[in-house]
Every structure is written in C-alpha cells, then in structure tokens.
Amino acid sequence: KTWPIMGTETGARFWLDDPNFSNPTQQSEALKAQQQKAQELLELVRQEMHRIDVIYSPYIGTSALSKINAAAASTPQLLSQEFAALVDKALWVSQASxxxxxxxxxxxxxxxxxxxKIAPGDEDISKTLPAIGSDRLLWDRKNRTLAFTHPLVKxxxxxxxKGYAVDRGAEILRNHGIKHGSVNAGGDTALIGDNRGRPWFVGVKNPRLTGKEKNWQEQQVLKLPLINEAISTSGDYxxxxxxxxxxxxxxxxxxPRTGKSSNGxxxxxxxxxxxxxxxxxxxxxxxxxxxxxxxxxxxIQSYEAVLITDTGKVLYSDGLVDPNAN
Ligand code: ADP
Structure with a gap:
C-alpha cells in the first residue's frame, strides 16, 4: 500500500506469521484477523510518516520547519527534541563532509x-550564497534554540x-512483532530482517533509463541483497x-559552494x-x-556505498571490494 509524503510515494510491505487454525471456519476467521492486523499496522506507519511530513515539509506553510525559516533570522526559535536531534545529525554530516x-x-x-522549470539567476545565487554554511546557524544545544546569523538563511x-521517516516506520513494525518487512519512501528504504529466508533485493536504478525498459528488472543496474539494513539513493534523475x-x-x-546542481x-x-x-x-x-x-x-564503520559517475563508471567502497580480486 502506498501514500504520498514529501513529494514521493511511500509504502510498507511485511510478512505476518502464518495463521493458526484447525478447521475451515477458523481458517476464514484467522485470515480476516490477519488482514485487519495488516491494515492497522499500515495505518500506524502511514500516520507516523504523515506526522513527520507535516512537521518538516518546506512545502507546508504551517510546518514547524516553515515557521522556523520565517522567524529564526530575527528571534531564536525553540526546537522540539526530535527536531533538535535531526539538526544535530545534520551538523555532524555537514562537518564530516x-x-x-x-x-x-x-x-x-x-x-x-x-x-x-525555474532556476535562480546568477545574481540571485550570489546574493544568497553568503547565507549558506553551518556557521550561519546559531545552535544552542542546551536550550534547544536555533537562530540564523544572516537574514536570507533557510x-x-x-x-x-525521509531516511528518518523510514527508520520510524520500521521501528513501529518491529514494535508490533514484525520480523520481515520493508518501508520505502522514494529513494530511501529500511529493511526489517530478511525476506523470509532470502535477503531483500534492493535495486540501484539505471540513472539514464531509455524508456524502453520493460520492467523493474530491466530498470536496475545493480541489485543489492540486504538484510536488516537501510539504503538510500541520491540521483540526478x-x-x-x-x-x-x-x-x-x-x-x-x-x-553549497556554487548554489548550483552538483555534477560529476x-x-x-x-x-x-x-x-x-x-x-x-x-x-x-x-x-x-x-x-x-x-x-x-x-x-565510517558499517556503511558502504556504490557510486555511478557521469561517464557510467561504477565504483564501490572498500567493504564491497574483494581483497583477493585484481
Ligand atoms: P531524495 O530521496 O529526497 O531525492 P536525496 O538523498 O537525493 O533525497 O537528497 C536530496 C534532498 O536533500 C533534496 O531534495 C534536498 O531536500 C536536500 N539537499 C539537496 N542538496 C543538499 C545539500 N547540499 N545538503 C543538504 N541537503 C541537500
């Protein structure tokens, strides 16, 4: 089942335990109960992802994010614990990168x-570039207040x-006893366990599809067998x-250095x-x-990557390279 969040389709799939029954009447009851449980779980995941969307969406004028963007250049804004944890994570990745x-x-x-199809002109970019950078954020972690040090910061x-949203969706399913499942939001997927005895196969899409590919299989350049992990793909397509x-x-x-789409x-x-x-x-x-x-x-321990360049070269992080291959 899918629903929209953050401009993409989101969905969850999972296995329930096989139902127990000893006669045909019980069988239909058991199947009905299972179907109901599946619907309820999907609804819980959908609600949680919708909650996240409504708080952090830049497209919703009343979201907490939009309010902060409108006000933090003039007054420090108090963030929720969850918002603060996301800002902390973002600052860590900013520093690491x-x-x-x-x-x-x-x-x-x-x-x-x-x-x-609107891109800012060079003049607008040069005017706003000084508003980019972690030093444009005045982040008081102890009091959980955030202020901007430049009037044009957003x-x-x-x-x-979305990575956080799929983690939360998977957590909800796990807390309800699901041992095999996946939660997906556009380019982000969180897997729970395996696909009942087999790994989950998550595809890396061919970034330059011709339109002639007939099905999912043909659209992927790679399929990664994964168990109990999350995977995110960023693509220019x-x-x-x-x-x-x-x-x-x-x-x-x-x-962030040029204000233009990243290439390479x-x-x-x-x-x-x-x-x-x-x-x-x-x-x-x-x-x-x-x-x-x-x-x-x-x-970074326990994390691996597959990169595709604009010349079509595929590169792998060290953990995916066979040390004995030449
Ligand atoms: P998605 O699955 O949304 O396509 P990606 O992992 O590809 O996500 O990330 C792209 C999103 O990240 C953009 O839609 C934008 O919201 C945000 N973004 C784009 N450039 C940057 C950047 N340099 N630093 C932080 N966030 C960025």
Whole structure:
C-alpha cells in the first residue's frame, strides 16, 4: 500500500506469521484477523510518516520547519527534541563532509522550482550564497534554540527526513512483532530482517533509463541483497529539468559552494544500519565526488556505498571490494 509524503510515494510491505487454525471456519476467521492486523499496522506507519511530513515539509506553510525559516533570522526559535536531534545529525554530516551536506543549502535551494522549470539567476545565487554554511546557524544545544546569523538563511531537512521517516516506520513494525518487512519512501528504504529466508533485493536504478525498459528488472543496474539494513539513493534523475538555454540538467542536489546542481556523480547509494545516516551520507557523497566521497564512506564503520559517475563508471567502497580480486 502506498501514500504520498514529501513529494514521493511511500509504502510498507511485511510478512505476518502464518495463521493458526484447525478447521475451515477458523481458517476464514484467522485470515480476516490477519488482514485487519495488516491494515492497522499500515495505518500506524502511514500516520507516523504523515506526522513527520507535516512537521518538516518546506512545502507546508504551517510546518514547524516553515515557521522556523520565517522567524529564526530575527528571534531564536525553540526546537522540539526530535527536531533538535535531526539538526544535530545534520551538523555532524555537514562537518564530516566538509560542508558538502548542509541544511542551509536551502537558502539558495528554495529558489529552485523543478516543477515549473525555474532556476535562480546568477545574481540571485550570489546574493544568497553568503547565507549558506553551518556557521550561519546559531545552535544552542542546551536550550534547544536555533537562530540564523544572516537574514536570507533557510534550512531544509529533505536530505535526512525521509531516511528518518523510514527508520520510524520500521521501528513501529518491529514494535508490533514484525520480523520481515520493508518501508520505502522514494529513494530511501529500511529493511526489517530478511525476506523470509532470502535477503531483500534492493535495486540501484539505471540513472539514464531509455524508456524502453520493460520492467523493474530491466530498470536496475545493480541489485543489492540486504538484510536488516537501510539504503538510500541520491540521483540526478529524481527531480530535474533540462535548462533550455544550455541543455544542462538542473536537479535537486545542490552544491553549497556554487548554489548550483552538483555534477560529476549521477547516482550514489549508501547502505548500513540506519536510514537517518544513509540518507544524508548519500547526498553528501553525491556532492563530494568520487575521491572525497569514497574517503568519507570508508571512514565510517558499517556503511558502504556504490557510486555511478557521469561517464557510467561504477565504483564501490572498500567493504564491497574483494581483497583477493585484481
Ligand atoms: P531524495 O530521496 O529526497 O531525492 P536525496 O538523498 O537525493 O533525497 O537528497 C536530496 C534532498 O536533500 C533534496 O531534495 C534536498 O531536500 C536536500 N539537499 C539537496 N542538496 C543538499 C545539500 N547540499 N545538503 C543538504 N541537503 C541537500
């Protein structure tokens, strides 16, 4: 079953234990009860993801994020514990990626409108670039207040909120006894256990589909067998348009140094224990490029990455390389 959050389709799939019954009447009762349990669990996951969407969406004017964006340049804003934990995580990734991932990217990022094919001009970019950078955030962790040190600062948690949302969805299912399942939100998936004795196969989409691919199988360049992990993919094909003037692809992953779409890599997948880490790490590596990106992922235990360059080269982090292969 799917529902929309943060501009993408979201869904959950899971196995319930086989029902117990000893005669046909009991069988239909047991199946009915199972169906009801499945519906209830899906509804719990949907509600939690909707809650997250409503708080952190930049598209909803009344979201906590929008209110902070409107007010934090003039007065410090008190954040909820959950919001504070997301800001802490974002600041950690920003530091680890030397600013390639930075939630203040939105100071420029929010000037893009992909649906209507609008990109800011160079003048607007130079005016707003000084509003990007972690030092534009005055973050008082103890009192949980956030203020902006430049009038044009905007933040956006789109680089980690979906990873967090799939973690939360998976946590809810686990707490209700689910041992085999997956929760998906666009490019982010959290897996619970295995697919009843087999790994889950999560695909890395071919970033340059021709449109002739007949099915899911043909659309993937790789399929990763994963168990009990989260995986996030950042790609330049998810939200983009082609600039009519210079034919360049304008997409949703912004290099905070230039205020423009990041180039070099066209797809980065990161997998490891938690979606709240895989989501911002895939965006960070996308912006950092091959060398720095691989160095970053190789320095983080339990997380691996697959990178695809604009020339179609596929690169792997050290944990995925066979040490005996030459
Ligand atoms: P999605 O699954 O939403 O496509 P990605 O992992 O590809 O997510 O991350 C892209 C999202 O991250 C963008 O939609 C935007 O909200 C946010 N983002 C884009 N560039 C940056 C950046 N340099 N730093 C932090 N967040 C970013």
């Amino acid at each position: 030397d600013g390639a991932f930075d939630i203040t990217y939105a100071s420029v990022g929010h000037l893009y409108d992909y649906r209507n 933040i956006d948690l789109g680089g980690l909120a 998810e939200r983009f348009f082609i600039d009519e003037q210079d034919g360049k692809r304008v997409h949703h992953i912004i290099n 890599l066209i797809s980065v997948s990161v997998f490891g224990p938690q979606g709240i880490n895989t989501d911002p790490l895939s965006t960070a590596i996308f912006v950092m490029g091959v060398e720095k990106g691989l160095n970053l992922i190789n320095s």
